[in-house]
Amino acid sequence: MPTFKGYYETKNLDPFTLEKAYEALKYERETVGYYDLPSSSLSLCSEVKSSLLHKTVYFDTIAVVGIGGSSLGIKAIDRLLRPSTPHAKKIVYFENSDPISIEYESSRITFAKTLFVVISKSGGTVETLSIFKYLIAKFDIDLMNSEQIVVVSDEGSVLSQFADHYRLKRFVIPSTVGGRFSVLSAVGVIPLVLAGFNVEGVLDGAKNFADDFWARKEEHLLQKAAYYVTNAKVSPVNVLFSYSDTFEEFGKWVVQIWGESLGKRNIRGERVGLTPISLIGSVDQHSFLQLIIEGPLNKTVTFMHIEHSRYELKIPELSLPFLEKSDFVNGESFNTLINAQCQATMQSVLQSGVSVDEITWECIDESSVGKMIMYYELLTSAAGTLFEINTYDQPGVEHGKKILESYFLNK
């Protein structure tokens, strides 16, 4: 199970602030839907397994057609759990309106062996629908009663009505669950269960962490949220430095939930927010670290690493002429090296005066993945309530969509 350690000063935080955040979240819990997903999605897993899984055994590929909240969370879990789930079906993602990507992804699937999961909360996402139309045309898909298409959308959305019209299997995202908080709803459950991942284990980990949080056993979370919001003007940038390439998509998921939820006007109309950055160690030690250590002190850094890897790859006991200076790591595992790089970097960042905290995953398993998803969701909600914003909307991006539509209509 991941453990948490903060190296910043929290004793000056107003205890009332923590209570305020906790009470606000408890109140929110009545109306905001994601809190309940670890429990309610269990029956969804069962339903998929009993009603759908046997029909999909002949597919070897799941094609997710979705963008943002409809793809980032799935990709994160897929990437993290794939090394321990080698027999999972391949998942390909159609998310960007970039023709190069669409051409590439659609050329590497075999239509007859592919199940398409079309995901859009609103049902009207232009990227998703345009790509879906492209795939229908390209593969000449016969929509009526198709067993190759599953739809995930809000109840009553145009996409849901479309699915019913063609008698397609469809699943509902609860109306109280926002897109970027939806990974543990049908959005993530359907493709991941169909691909063969142990989603119940993920839900279980999420539920355990949430239970502990509500029982006030995870107070560090409220402290971190309060520290971040209190210092938002001094440290407007929050860096997540993860030591394994398998965290790359998880980092992007965190960037979305943190940036899109917290970048808002508050109840007084003031612009608030925190800028998230996701980095990968040790690669970005050769890229971004110099800026953290000697650049402006406007960042916090979270170091995240895995204590035990299932890959016991060792650096050989090989001393090469002229290269002996690197022999100090001979015989160690690469996992020991990357963890030591994390610790050494953390120490030098700490010594440069930057606020640091550390998240240690004992190993990457379903339960830890669920726990960390719930951790970042709760952390975002706690920060949002302290910023006095609506954490769950995204009014800023609607304007661009209208400009886009008028651009084409006025052509």
Add this chain to the structure above:
Amino acid sequence: MPTFKGYYETKNLDPFTLEKAYEALKYERETVGYYDLPSSSLSLCSEVKSSLLHKTVYFDTIAVVGIGGSSLGIKAIDRLLRPSTPHAKKIVYFENSDPISIEYESSRITFAKTLFVVISKSGGTVETLSIFKYLIAKFDIDLMNSEQIVVVSDEGSVLSQFADHYRLKRFVIPSTVGGRFSVLSAVGVIPLVLAGFNVEGVLDGAKNFADDFWARKEEHLLQKAAYYVTNAKVSPVNVLFSYSDTFEEFGKWVVQIWGESLGKRNIRGERVGLTPISLIGSVDQHSFLQLIIEGPLNKTVTFMHIEHSRYELKIPELSLPFLEKSDFVNGESFNTLINAQCQATMQSVLQSGVSVDEITWECIDESSVGKMIMYYELLTSAAGTLFEINTYDQPGVEHGKKILESYFLNK
């Protein structure tokens, strides 16, 4: 050829600042080596072609063993030019000490068909050497006179001495060229020429842009650098929003050159720097855009897009029941859609009061890639000189390396 357009106010910039930056760069040019690479690397291309290429025709894979400045630039060019160079040999990258990645990458190469290019400027990079040892042991490589290994490093470095000891083919990075400015040196030239890319075209594009810059035909570059440095405290975050997935590695290369070069203590010991963020549209419109539009006004945004794509993929003229609202893009190409998304997003970001500029690539070709590499190198140098820092060192990261070594030696 890419074109440039700034939407921010430059009339208040001190003309003397621009002169100062230009003169400083002209002076630097005497001692800083990257300025000369577009010319000097041409002979390197010829040398590789005449002396090495015929020996490598039987390899189908180039394995780059290198990290940071020794891999990011190669990946950027590889990704951008691959769609138009379909017959290029596969390049795989060994860059992180993450055991999962090393295991995965080394399991998908066929040893007999792979040429290893080991790249380290200093020659002592612990990740590179540890992975190199792992590959030697795994594939039982006979080092002496091996035609499967090419080394790129500083003249006289331990890695160069190692290469000479085993009589391996090796190439030199000019001592005046820093790692993150080295993509147009042997670092990028060797693997990319061997893979079959038209590197001369890239060098040519870089040279043309540099010539225009020195002839004062690209003053927008100095204006942008001056604007960024003058507003560094107000807008400490610089976002590059690129509209194509193929810019993903280019964005990481920009992040390194910008962040690591400018995050420094200046001549008065003050911490200066600008935080780079690389985003991909339209995906990150569903992720990060809300923060830009309604969050704190502490960012500048550069929108980068491709006018013409070689993929004329169209959104079908398909009107689906209940989904008619998305028909406004029917019959358009995906390239038109993604460009319109760029324009619509740029307009809404501009209207929210953020400083914006726009880089338009007519198409992705060798010449444009070279031009944009030189653009970001010159932009970084110009900003560095205005910050009054040493743009080319990275003192902040050395400390962590010492902690790492003592961690193992004291075990």
